Amino acid sequence: MDKILVVDDDLGIQKQLKWSFTGYDVIFAEDRASAIAQLRRYEPKVVTLDLGLPPDPTNASEGLATLEEILELAPQTKVIVVTGNNDKQNALKAIKIGAYDFYQKPIDSDTIQVLVSRAINLFDLEMENRHLSAVAPSMDRILGQSEGILLASRKAERIAQTDISTLLLGESGTGKEVFARSIHEHSLRKDKPFVAINCASIPENLLESELFGYEKGAFTGANKTTPGKIESAQNGTLFLDEIGDMPIGLQAKMLRFLQERVIERVGGRSEIPVDIRVVCATHRDVQSMVAEETFREDLFYRVGEISIMIPPLRERDNDVVLLAKTFLAQYNEEFKTKIKGFSDSAILAMKQHKWPGNIRELQNKLKSAVIMAEGNQIQAEDLSLIVKDEGPTLTSLNLREVREHAESRAIRNAYLVADKNMSKAAELLGVTRPTLYSLIDKYHLEDIKTGV
Ligand SMILES: Nc1ncnc2c1ncn2[C@@H]1O[C@H](COP(=O)(O)OP(=O)(O)OP(=O)(O)O)[C@@H](O)[C@H]1O
Ligand SMILES: [Mg+2]
Structure with a gap:
């Protein structure tokens, strides 16, 4: 049975709600406690909360404080506040703090x-959605929750379920491999080989024989027939990394392999059929390369029958x-260190860095921070990062403007560090949630307000 918590000091109302x-x-x-x-104890899904609680039932402050505490402990709870019949003001205050809805006495059972x-x-x-976004997708190597x-x-x-040729695009270090x-x-070929070759790291004259293999005697030094990377990926997946660096001369041969699914070894005469799934990656802007004719359009x-754009880290919230x-956690294990976490300044610096x-x-950066850190927490300096703080300048109008500027920045920073959680941000700033909201209004930090 779903649990509801009724917070009310009036026994008559308790009884009525029970029915x-x-x-x-x-x-x-x-009462609050x-x-x-x-x-x-019960983790109810819904709480009905009378705002007029003891010790001063004529005043909503104890009720609002209880509301804040409930939402802080269990933000997913739906709180319906119950107010006296002419107390719209406190009802709205409650909604602003995060109550789900309000309800004015006298109580009507149906409503x-x-x-x-x-x-x-x-x-x-909401629970179901949270669950879904936590489990899906199932690519468990790929950490991240950003959109x-x-x-x-x-x-x-x-x-993955198809054989479609895929082009992975993204800056270096974004996770293309x-x-x-x-x-x-995640493909049907998962038990067959995954063969990777980096087109940028092999000299042009060797790349062809690396990819296609060669017959004995094809060139000086070709002492025995050797299959290439493509052949060795038979029935599996071939990963052509840095495809944008493939020499134009070799591109025609690649195209033939991709179109006809046959290869010929260097110096060979027979065609070898291959059944391979191809995934390519590049950090280059291949589209412009096509326009400049340094990359074949047909290739x-x-x-890129389909392409996936992998976002840079700075765009991943x-x-x-x-x-x-x-x-x-990994490096603690690897280096036998016991660093507990990150200071607020380190978190802020990581979020600001590009x-x-x-x-x-x-x-x-983390590896060296783990090795170099002196305390049991990683600081911004350990990461060789600095917290940017464009403080007020001397051209500020007056002290009030300086103060407002500093406060706005502090609020923004706390909001970032608290990962957009208002209660946490308020705590970091040492103010109550309602105070934080009124500061946000005062300084017109609209983007923060709409972010909640
Ligand atoms: N989403 C992720 N979750 C966890 N680790 C990741 C993720 N993305 C990348 N990594 C790790 O980051 C490092 C860089 O990833 P990867 O080599 O795949 O990037 P890349 O785009 O191929 O880079 P480059 O262009 O430099 O070749 C690797 O150690 C990889 O394990
Ligand atoms: Mg790579």
Whole structure:
């Protein structure tokens, strides 16, 4: 049975609500302390909260404080506040703090039943969504919860089931190889070989024989017939990394392999049929290369039947912190260190940094931070990052402007560090949630307000 917590010091109302909520498990509390105790114990989906609580039932302050505490402990709870019949002002205050809805006395059984059942439905729906976004997609090598990375992973997961040629695009260090391997592992070819070759790291004259193999005597030094990378990926996946660096001369041969699915070894005469899934990657802008004729247009369409854009780390919201924590745990194990976490300044610095080298850069910075850190927490300086603080300048109008500027920045920073959680941000700033909201209004930090 779904649990509802009724917080009200009026025993008559308690009784009335008990009758209204048949089909639910109804729990009672008469003041703030017992409400919190019951909340911890029963984790109700819905709370009805009378704002006029003892010690001063004529005033809503104890009720509003209880509301804040409930939302802080269990933000997913749907709280319906119950107010005296002419107390719209406090009802709106409660909504601003995060109450789900409000309801004015006297209590009408039918109306409150509808309110509660809607609240329970919403609670269940939100839970289900949270669950879905936590499990899907199933590409478990690819860490991240940001919109961009979830989108890319879902696309990759779909593509994996097919044999379609895929082009992975993204800056260096964004995880192109991780994606390529994940696609292979989620495909029907997962038990067959995954063969990777980096077109940029092999000299042009060797690349051809690396890829296609060669017959004995094809050139000086070709002492025995050797199959190439393509052949060795038979029935599996071939990952052509840095395809944008493939010499134009070789591109024609690649095109033939991709179109006809046959290869010829260097110096060979017979065609060898191959059954291979091809995944390519590049950090280059191949589209412009096509326009400049340094990359064959027909090959571009052949390798990029579908393409996945992997977003840079700076566009992945809070993923940088999630990844940092994961890598920290790994490096603690690797280097036998016991670093507990990150200081607020380190988190802020990581969120501000642009990460031109993306995840690889994050790994490098973290590795040296873990080795160099003196305390049990990683500081911004350990990461060789600085917290940017464009403080007020001397051209500021007056002291008030200086103060407002500083306060706005502090609020923005706290909001970032708290990962957009208002209660946490308020705590970091040492103010209450309502105070934080009124400061946000005062300084017109609209983007923060709409972010909640
Ligand atoms: N989403 C992710 N979750 C966890 N680790 C990741 C993720 N993306 C990348 N990595 C790690 O980051 C590092 C760089 O990833 P990868 O080599 O796949 O990037 P890349 O785009 O191929 O880079 P480059 O262009 O430099 O070749 C690797 O150590 C990889 O394991
Ligand atoms: Mg790579």
